[in-house]
Amino acid sequence: MAVALALVLIALGSVLFHLLSPWWWTPIASNWKYIDDTIIVTFWITGVVFVAVVLFVAYCIYRFRHQPGRQAHYEPENTRLEVVLTSVTGLGVIAMLTPGLFVWNHFITVPEDATNIEIVGQQWQWSYRLPGPDGKLGSSDTRNVTPDNPLGINKDDPASQDDVVVEGAELRLPVGKPVKALLRSIDVLHDFYVPEFRAKMDLVPGQVSYFWLTPTRTGTFEILCAELCGVGHPQMRGTVMVQTEADYQAWLDGQSHRSFARLTAPGN
Structure with a gap:
């Protein structure tokens, strides 16, 4: 219970820290607002995943805690679970990389009048x-x-x-x-x-x-x-x-x- 509660507090504290004491960038002085936008997209994707994983671990610690007479179920493989986790992870990586590819293309394409x-x-x-x-x-x-x-x-x-x-x-x-x-x-x-x-x-x-x-x-x-x-x-x-x-x-x-x-x- 103590470990599960600590994990919930970590997730909650991380969210509150961002909302109540946000980290600020220096004022932008160039055309590269695209960089800020890419970082924000990455931040929200990784932030949601972080909170979800921490809360899931806390749930597992509480739900499957030791109890007298309970015996662990041995399941060496779960194809459905593996497909779901691989698909979700792949979509998350694509969501983070795709904006960056467009920004990078713009980053290396120099205007002719430069x-x-x-x-x-x-x-x-x-x-x-x-x-x-x-x-x-x-x-x-x-x-x-x-x-x-x-x-x-x-x-x-x-x-x-x-x-x-x-x-x-x-x-x-x-x-x-x-x-x-x-x-x-x-x-x-x-x-x-x-x-x-x-x-x-x-x-x-x-x-x-x-x-x-x-x-x-x-x-x-x-x-x-x-x-x-x-x-x-x-x-x-x-x-x-x-x-x-x-x-x-x-x-x-x-x-x-x-x-x-x-x-x-x-x-x-």
């Missing part, structure tokens, strides 16, 4: 590369990394010369404009994560991963590394500032001193 930017992770800071006046982002390769070229930008690519290089400072983005973030790591596995954007992706050494988003409101948001990357992992933070189109363009026009050509010029 602007390419590059985000580079290294122990333990974030660096960025934005297209210059030509609107094109030059190529890069980790094999080009040197003390004078820490991001491995291709010096022979004409499109690279006016690229704006931002090391260890804040990332700036225009509001309402889709952005495709190309993610690279110089050393170990990192993960670029801005909670308000609801979008994150691993940076894997030796490959270029990506995600896209459209910032929907101006403000300054914290960038986190969501993958353990060494002793300095907790300090691998940064900020992203989302500005109006006019403010962003004014800032970009004043970044000629950060162009790749200027940074690699003799004497710098």
